[in-house]
Structure formats: structure tokens, C-alpha cells
Amino acid sequence: MHTTGPISGRRPTRRTLLKAAGAAAVTAPTLAAVAPAASAATVGAAADWDVIVIGAGFAGITAARELRARGKRVLVLEARDRIGGRTWTDTYGGQLIERGGTWVEPTQPYLGAELTRYKLALEEDEPISTTWLPTPKGPRQFTPEDGFGRMGTVFERMFDGTRTYFEKPFQPLHRADLLQSLDKLTLRDRLTQLALTPEEELLVNGQTAVYAGGSSTAGAFTMFAHWWALAGHTNAGWNDTMRWRIAKGTKALLQAMVDEAKPTIKLSSPVASVNDTGSLVYVTTTSGTRYSATAVVVAMPVNALSTVKFSPSLPAALTTATSQGIAVTNAVKLWIHARKGAGRVYGQGAEGGSPIPMLLPFKETSEGMLYVAFSTDPGLDPTNTAQVKKAVQQLGVNLDVIGVKAHDWGRDPYARGGWAFRKPKQLTTLYPEVTFTSGRLSFASGDIANGWSGYIDGAIESGLRAARQAAGEE
Numbered sequence: 430m431h432t433t434g435p436i437s438g439r440r441p442t443r444r445t446l447l448k449a450a451g452a453a454a455v456t457a458p459t460l461a462a463v464a465p466a467a468s469a470a471t472v473g474a475a476a477d478w479d480v481i482v483i484g485a486g487f488a489g490i491t492a493a494r495e496l497r498a499r500g501k502r503v504l505v506l507e508a509r510d511r512i513g514g515r516t517w518t519d520t521y522g523g524q525l526i527e528r529g530g531t532w533v534e535p536t537q538p539y540l541g542a543e544l545t546r547y548k549l550a551l552e553e554d555e556p557i558s559t560t561w562l563p564t565p566k567g568p569r570q571f572t573p574e575d576g577f578g579r580m581g582t583v584f585e586r587m588f589d590g591t592r593t594y595f596e597k598p599f600q601p602l603h604r605a606d607l608l609q610s611l612d613k614l615t616l617r618d619r620l621t622q623l624a625l626t627p628e629e630e631l632l633v634n635g636q637t638a639v640y641a642g643g644s645s646t647a648g649a650f651t652m653f654a655h656w657w658a659l660a661g662h663t664n665a666g667w668n669d670t671m672r673w674r675i676a677k678g679t680k681a682l683l684q685a686m687v688d689e690a691k692p693t694i695k696l697s698s699p700v701a702s703v704n705d706t707g708s709l710v711y712v713t714t715t716s717g718t719r720y721s722a723t724a725v726v727v728a729m730p731v732n733a734l735s736t737v738k739f740s741p742s743l744p745a746a747l748t749t750a751t752s753q754g755i756a757v758t759n760a761v762k763l764w765i766h767a768r769k770g771a772g773r774v775y776g777q778g779a780e781g782g783s784p785i786p787m788l789l790p791f792k793e794t795s796e797g798m799l800y801v802a803f804s805t806d807p808g809l810d811p812t813n814t815a816q817v818k819k820a821v822q823q824l825g826v827n828l829d830v831i832g833v834k835a836h837d838w839g840r841d842p843y844a845r846g847g848w849a850f851r852k853p854k855q856l857t858t859l860y861p862e863v864t865f866t867s868g869r870l871s872f873a874s875g876d877i878a879n880g881w882s883g884y885i886d887g888a889i890e891s892g893l894r895a896a897r898q899a900a901g902e903e
């Protein structure tokens with residue numbers, strides 16, 4: 430096992446170093462005091478920083494804030510020219526849009542606490558007026574109540590028993606005894622077990638396939654079951670997970686965290702290597718700049734960990750996780766701008782059907798309407814409006830497409846995947862080791878949360894935990 434216990438048990442803290450240097454008093458670092466050269470000179474120690482955080486997504490920014498609150502000198506190294514990672518607030522059609530993570534649920538505990546802390550309001554999606562769902566005779570229109578109700582009836586059968594095997598959803602292995610056999614199942618295995626009618630199968634397999642990255646054979650049944658449990662074990666709870674957004678965008682929450690903690694953030698600084706000598710950690714960027722710290726929080730996507738050279742090498746569970754991948758690698762999110770006409774329509778396709786299996790209405794614009802859509806089909810060119818229009822037509826929805834804005838998260842070098850969706854056996858074989866420390870390193874990512882893995886809430890949860898580990902508190 431690669432856990433080595435609290436980091437602080439093996440190294441002097443900044444406070445003890447200052448005492449050793451004869452400093453009369455230790456004060457919380459002011460902004461001026463976070464300049465690395467001055468700090469290193471003061472303590473006479475070799476470390477430029479107390480903690481380096483690699484990655485400025487929700488996990489990294491949360492960890493940085495928590496460590497600053499503990500008086501640590503924190504440097505955040507971010508590969509991109511922006512913070513936010515797999516969340517990305519942008520504009521399109523005159524509206525604020527999210528090119529990555531979007532929906533939040535006020536009952537998600539870690540996210541909810543942040544909304545309260547920074548007094549950030551949520552905005553509710555306007556209600557869907559009609560749903561197009563696949564049937565054996567082709568796409569059919571349902572009222573939202575009927576359509577989502579029918580889907581819910583199948584999901585309730587599918588996830589029957591979660592109250593027992595995910596009795597404590599934030600301790601996912603609380604009933605490891607029951608999960609051993611369930612975690613071997615793919616979503617496809619579970620659908621087969623239920624012996625669904627063709628009508629029932631078509632109501633849900635587009636959703637199971639898209640979440641798992643394109644095929645129900647790719648994703649673990651326990652992953653979706655875990656989300657269902659976290660959402661309160663009900664269809665209503667599950668539907669609520671795609672209902673609320675942060676009114677001012679995910680960026681507003683990140684910015685509030687940064688404004689409070691004021692960590693030093695260096696953008697456009699991809700990390701190439703991390704060398705833990707036992708007494709210090711050296712972090713070197715691709716441009717060759719080297720920084721040192723007494724602890725490092727690695728807050729990169731799990732799929733991208735393989736792009737950094739770690740010495741000593743990563744713990745076995747994380748090596749396996751990054752080689753297998755946790756986030757789905759075919760994850761394209763599209764924003765489709767269409768002229769008025771189709772209205773507030775929800776479209777869902779069958780597994781293996783349309784290259785765009787999920788379409789949701791967003792907001793009216795001066796020219797028409799914005800829709801959010803997802804694709805996991807590598808054959809789709811999301812910049813080709815004719816292809817997009819045809820794919821949406823396969824759902825039964827006719828859109829007069831004005832334009833499309835899309836991001837391919839799988840091909841994004843600093844993500845290498847979209848939302849997390851574990852594969853069979855990953856929960857029972859990799860947890861909890863993926864969350865353990867290794868030497869002076871701790872690991873944060875929404876991909877390895879105990880609760881809402883694959884969500885912003887999970888990223889915040891992991892950032893809080895990694896900060897406690899880096900501070901030597903656990």
C-alpha cells in the first residue's frame with residue numbers, strides 16, 4: 430500500500446523552521462510574504478513554497494484555498510491559460526454558457542457549502558416542454574411527465590437495492606461485501622439482467638451509453654448506481670441533478686475562492702516532472718522552470734497523470750487508474766444555436782443510434798434558441814453544422830441550425846477525458862488507495878472523489894481532503 434501517513438509527521442513545519450531560525454513571532458503570511466525568494470531567505474530553507482498545487486480546476490483551487498487558510502505559501506501551476514479545467518464559463522449567442530461541468534445540485538454537500546459561503550445564487554433551467562424518446566417504431570414525442578416518468582420506472586428497477594449496497598453514499602465501500610460482485614457488472618450486464626422489453630430498453634440505453642462514454646459495455650453499473658444513491662435513491666432526485674446552474678457561471682465560484690485565498694497562480698505552466706526526494710519535492714515545468722516545496726497536491730485529471738514523470742513512480746492504484754482511464758475519453762459537449770421553431774425540446778437517442786444521443790434546451794437568444802448536446806461518437810465532426818443537424822434529426826428533432834460551438838474533452842491534452850465514469854472493478858480494486866498520500870504528494874480530482882465522482886462537488890470534496898493531507902492533518 431502506498432500510503433505513508435500524515436506528511437507532517439516526517440518533516441518540519443514552517444512554524445518550527447521559523448522557531449529554529451530564531452524568529453520571535455510567526456504571523457500569517459501576508460500577500461507580500463508569499464514571494465518565494467523572500468520566504469526561502471527568511472527560513473533559510475531550500476523550499477521555495479510550502480505547497481505546490483498542480484492544476485487549477487475545482488480540486489486544485491479548493492486545495493489552494495484551504496492551504497492558504499492554514500497560513501501556507503501556495504503556488505498553483507496550471508497548464509492552460511485559464512483556471513477552471515473541465516469547467517469553462519464562456520459566452521455564445523449572447524448567453525453565458527458552460528463548455529464543461531454545468532449542473533449542480535444544492536444538496537450536493539461540498540458544492541452547497543461553497544454556494545452559501547460566497548452567497549452565489551443558482552438559476553433553474555426553464556422547464557422542458559416536450560421530449561422525444563426512442564421506441565421500436567422510431568422516435569416518439571412524449572410529454573415530459575410521461576417520458577421522464579417511463580424512464581424513471583426502468584431506472585427504479587435498475588437501481589433497486591442501492592439503499593442497501595450504497596447505504597452510506599459518501600463511504601462508497603461501506604458495504605464492500607455486497608459490492609464485490611456488483612462492481613464486476615457493466616451497465617449492459619445490468620440491463621440484460623433486468624430482461625427489459627424492447628420499449629423499456631430503448632428508454633434508458635441512450636443515457637447509460639452516453640454516460641459510460643459511448644457504450645453501456647464500457648461503464649461500471651456501480652458508477653451509475655452510486656450517482657443514483659447520492660441523488661437520494663429516487664428518479665426525482667436523479668432528474669434534479671440536471672436542473673440548476675450557478676447563475677453567474679462556475680467561473681464565479683472559482684473566482685470567489687481565488688479572491689479569498691489569493692494563492693500565487695502561474696498560468697500556461699504545464700508540469701513535466703515531479704521529483705520527491707524525501708525532504709523536498711521538485712516540480713519542473715515543460716519550459717524547464719523548477720520549483721521546490723515541502724508538499725505537493727497533484728490536482729490533475731487522473732487520465733492526464735501519465736503525461737507527467739513522477740519519481741518515485743505513482744502509487745500502484747493511480748498508475749492503474751491513469752493507464753485504464755477513469756474519465757470517458759469520447760466526450761464532446763456541443764452548444765447548438767438554432768432559429769426559433771423546435772422550442773424547449775429534450776431529445777434522447779438509442780444506444781448506437783444518433784451520434785448525438787442527448788439534446789437539452791437551454792435559453793432563448795435574440796436569434797432563436799441555444800441547446801446543449803453531448804456526443805461520444807468519434808465519427809461526428811461537431812464543427813460541421815450539416816452533420817449536427819442530421820444527428821439531431823435522428824432523435825426526431827428538427828433544428829434550423831445557425832451555428833455550433835463544441836469542445837472535445839477527450840482530445841484536450843490537459844483533460845484527456847470528460848466526466849468521470851468508472852469502469853467495472855475500479856471501485857472495489859482501486860479505492861481507497863487512489864486517495865492515499867504517497868511520500869510528500871497528495872492527490873485531488875473529481876475523478877477520485879468518495880461521493881460525487883464525475884461532478885464539481887466531488888472535485889471540491891477531493892480538494893478539501895488533499896489539503897488536509899498536505900497540511901499533515903490526516
Ligand SMILES: Cc1cc2nc3c(=O)[nH]c(=O)nc-3n(C[C@H](O)[C@H](O)[C@H](O)COP(=O)(O)OP(=O)(O)OC[C@H]3O[C@@H](n4cnc5c(N)ncnc54)[C@H](O)[C@@H]3O)c2cc1C
Nearest residue numbers: 484486487488508514515530531532700874875884885888
Ligand atoms: C462535458 C462535461 C460535462 C460535465 N458536466 C457536469 C455537470 O453538469 N455537473 C458537474 O458537477 N460536473 C460535470 N462535469 C464534471 C466536472 O466538470 C469535473 O468533475 C470537475 O470539473 C473536475 O475538476 P478537477 O479539478 O478534478 O479537474 P479539472 O477541472 O480537469 O482540473 C485539472 C486541472 O489540471 C490542469 N492540468 C492538467 N495537466 C497539467 C499539467 N501537466 N500541469 C499543470 N496543470 C495541468 C488542467 O488544465 C486543469 O485545469 C462535466 C465534465 C465535462 C467534461
